[in-house]
Amino acid sequence: MTQKIAILGASGYTGAELIRLIATHPTLEIAALSGDRKAGQPMSSVYPHLRHLDLPVLVRIEDIRFTNIDMVFCALPHATSQSVIRELPGHLKVVDLSADFRLRDPEEYEKWYGKPHGAPEQQLEAVYGLTEFYRDEIRNARLVAGTGCNAATGQFALRPLIEAGVIDLDDIVMDLKAATSGAGRSLKEHLLLSELYENVKPYSVGGTHRHLGEFDQEFSKIAGRPVQVQLTPHLIPASRGIVMTCYLKGDAQEVHKTLEKAYSNETFLQVLPFGEVPQMKDTRASNFCHIGVAGDRIPGRTTVVAVLDNLTKGSSGQAIQNANLMLGLDETTGLMAPPVYP
Amino acid sequence: MTQKIAILGASGYTGAELIRLIATHPTLEIAALSGDRKAGQPMSSVYPHLRHLDLPVLVRIEDIRFTNIDMVFCALPHATSQSVIRELPGHLKVVDLSADFRLRDPEEYEKWYGKPHGAPEQQLEAVYGLTEFYRDEIRNARLVAGTGCNAATGQFALRPLIEAGVIDLDDIVMDLKAATSGAGRSLKEHLLLSELYENVKPYSVGGTHRHLGEFDQEFSKIAGRPVQVQLTPHLIPASRGIVMTCYLKGDAQEVHKTLEKAYSNETFLQVLPFGEVPQMKDTRASNFCHIGVAGDRIPGRTTVVAVLDNLTKGSSGQAIQNANLMLGLDETTGLMAPPVYP
Amino acid sequence: MTQKIAILGASGYTGAELIRLIATHPTLEIAALSGDRKAGQPMSSVYPHLRHLDLPVLVRIEDIRFTNIDMVFCALPHATSQSVIRELPGHLKVVDLSADFRLRDPEEYEKWYGKPHGAPEQQLEAVYGLTEFYRDEIRNARLVAGTGCNAATGQFALRPLIEAGVIDLDDIVMDLKAATSGAGRSLKEHLLLSELYENVKPYSVGGTHRHLGEFDQEFSKIAGRPVQVQLTPHLIPASRGIVMTCYLKGDAQEVHKTLEKAYSNETFLQVLPFGEVPQMKDTRASNFCHIGVAGDRIPGRTTVVAVLDNLTKGSSGQAIQNANLMLGLDETTGLMAPPVYP
């Protein structure tokens, strides 16, 4: 038995990554692909690496017949997504990969995204898609909001620690290194190879990165009181991958034990032996997240490093993982390919 | 029903790539891994990206019990391979990924590799592992010699053209761009990131690259007379991938038709529409090879560009493809994952 | 005594490179900088690496008073350049870095650039700026047309060979590897780091690259009969640099001697010992061009590899070299900084 899938916004990187993953998924079947500016084109001209697949031609969203579709992946740009999802037939299960439904509080949404939400009803309904922490809700959800890729990385590092109360909540520093595909296939000067090769570029400094909205929401909810982290993101010369280096106050051994225990049954969340930290490439093109903990010569200080692939575990892999749950499949179906190394 | 696999030389890049591919192969099962200098270590300390897999600890070759093994992948260094394979129990099916059994003529072997062959009997027995052209022999072989990664790329571009007689055999120019993993995990100065970043480095100029021995052997055999190509390899700043740009004399349309026809039933060999040429990354981490043909403003000149991933289709993917045939499985089993892009 | 310089189009890469070089030039002084879309901005906001320099604010071209200017570097986009230069005061010495004045024949210009030339008088007047071969004309020129960066590289490799008649003029194959800054700071999808990292991308295949117009013009002129080369350009993941690999028919020793002799007094053109070929990074950020010659196992075949930095020797360094001549200075003034390695 197969489930028929439509991908809206298939011409972006997360769309292409969904297709890559679905190609070896045993039961999902791609029935429709949209790409407004590229409507009418075959996927092989937008993404030649997919040329061996027998894929539907890109169409405009309004030309998709949703009657036969079981599930929609919505990989549209932020703000576009909400207006599209609002109009989709109510029976459809939807996994949204944009930022539109991540924040539950309309005011928080407006604060971080600069305008009122255009689909407040759906916003209320949406389940936050961090699979390992919202499994039950996701299983029963109609609309799941994929998390920010950086937000996912940081939460995998810190949620159990906040929950267990083993770190100082008022002194969390996060230093983010993010590859370029997190910014999509958009034409921006600082994303040119000429600009970013041999470079590291801090951006959104001073607490202005939008994924902070997710950290605020989730960490405060777990802690039962407001929690704010200090975060500096840096663009690095790589196409895929995220490294989140977290500087914490707490006992390193206790931090390690807490993470090990929390993730002992999690397939995709791998906690390294104490004192070892992961490198970014160890999770490349896979749905795995590696997490390491080290102590410091300064007593009471701990460093936690979490790495994952922004397009897979940080976005499209997470989306498939959630879709598996929503469709009653085993959560790991189609997601067990190991990382690509070197 | 599963087939039990031993990988000899599992601590190199082709060994790690074999494990990556076998991890999602439905019937192959890794029963033993050797790595002489790293014997006693778990794979997760040699390749942390594989930490989620339940793999055997690395052992010395002499500590492997081959009784229960169905097939051996030999990913040892050149020259080591022949002495090991010579001593393996005769019942074992073997796919060798080294250069040791690629050349049939002992004199040619000595010419290119600088010393007499150490396993001349096995050399005679070995089947050349370019799957798409040696399928029947591979199906019945006990020992298959994996091809050189660059040699595979060039042959996919040119074999049908030589066979069909549509190009001038005395005027074949090949310009090779090769990523660093083709040189393995060996510690050489020119492979340091400091040296090769922002660089392109020609090497083995003047007709000295060892893969020329394979071109000579195969092209001359097809043509029924000596054929020699002119080749300049270049190291490029990338970890995986090969681009072979071939400058040919012949009619471009005819060249294109010949390739299209030759590969019309080949799953992994994708011929692009006339006039389009592939980019290297379009085959990354996959078993696909993309081939494009363009004419030139100079009549009678043709450019053929072939790209593939040296570690997958150029080496470990090819090895699995051959193993599938030798084990009576469908040739594409476990190899259909699309390329990783971007 | 100083010479006052205006740079038109200072917000592009060649503009920034001119400023970098002029900053340590003993007599050139930057008096005006134009950048239409960025008019009103300080250079430090367009190129923060120049923040320590006391530079004029970017203005619109029409706001520059050319009365006090001794020389103009015109680093504007193709096609824009001709309409601007046409209107400049006649007393001004001009070095143009665009493609607008490279081709002498109006029909050739129209063929390669798709429309009639907009400044035919100046086109007639312009001297082709390949310094080492047009020194005397450049010394006396009012308007010098900077060459294409790839065109310069190929000509350094081949001009003396064509002149000396030591290679087969009907069988010249050139394989080009070019870094991204050659395409400028323009927003194009294929120039994104996400797209080009871990990639090699052939482009303008089949004899369509515009620099072929320059090769045709120059090589045919030297040979006294039409000469056409076969060229395939490839974008590589690097920000600066060009490698031109030339496949030739001719005696390698004779080729080497011819180049050595031709360039024995040239400061910037370094011919390597016979059999050695250069790597791209050996000329990085410098005005040097390295050229190597190797024979082949096939008798009568020769490979010549030339490398240079597209922004320096291929463009802005060349422009300064020409300006030095036009201003009566020593040609190498301000250009002797060695390459940056690694």
Place this chain on the structure above:
Amino acid sequence: MTQKIAILGASGYTGAELIRLIATHPTLEIAALSGDRKAGQPMSSVYPHLRHLDLPVLVRIEDIRFTNIDMVFCALPHATSQSVIRELPGHLKVVDLSADFRLRDPEEYEKWYGKPHGAPEQQLEAVYGLTEFYRDEIRNARLVAGTGCNAATGQFALRPLIEAGVIDLDDIVMDLKAATSGAGRSLKEHLLLSELYENVKPYSVGGTHRHLGEFDQEFSKIAGRPVQVQLTPHLIPASRGIVMTCYLKGDAQEVHKTLEKAYSNETFLQVLPFGEVPQMKDTRASNFCHIGVAGDRIPGRTTVVAVLDNLTKGSSGQAIQNANLMLGLDETTGLMAPPVYP
């Protein structure tokens, strides 16, 4: 008048960088180059990018006649340096680029470098070479100890802040991104392009990086009491450059003003406007250091980002700057070339 220079250990990256910088220095003249393992070779075979320079052949140290030498740059590996410098004629001015003379306290040296110091007399004599803070001592020194490249970056960011008492000394977090050339031309697996391309690799976690010894020494000295920082270094895929992101407690405006004031007369230390932070490439191949300060949404939190080129300002450029002082030259002589961008 020229000063005759010997470079010991000229075959490493800092040696090559010294030669690059001296090549355009108006008065320094290279009289001798040593390179033990490469003795007898011309520099052009070790570093082909220097082939246009007329340099002495590499010799063994014992074959250098120091009688005519005015100054020695010692670019030898750690530990080797001390035994060589101990034996040099006492009249020689020496700038050491190794780690051997950075720490004044013999116990601290032994703690961080694992064995007793082999030249304790010279250790006492050596002046710490952070030019902007030790100018007077350097002017009169015979032996100057070049700082660690990362240590320099961090000190440029923090020294004035510690001195002025505007940050919390017990809560300094530093996240370091370092390019590969900081590790030299040594053959280590993790420095291979195959390993580090598309990667970010934390290393020396938990307070074990040796440059912490320098931070401890200098920061504690300024503060007049022990200061320890928390630091995680990360290798990034780039050949040159350092980014130090510092997370501080203190008022951001005050931090910015303190740095601006401290560096208002410093040529090479550029403080950006408040709220702007630098990117790594903005200082590439130059002697400049860019420093930016940003506030945070969390009151009382400040982020300072400092970037420089590890081989230039972090090592060989700093060495020339110190040599200029020791020789009575203007400090900036030969060091004013702007950064190379892109």
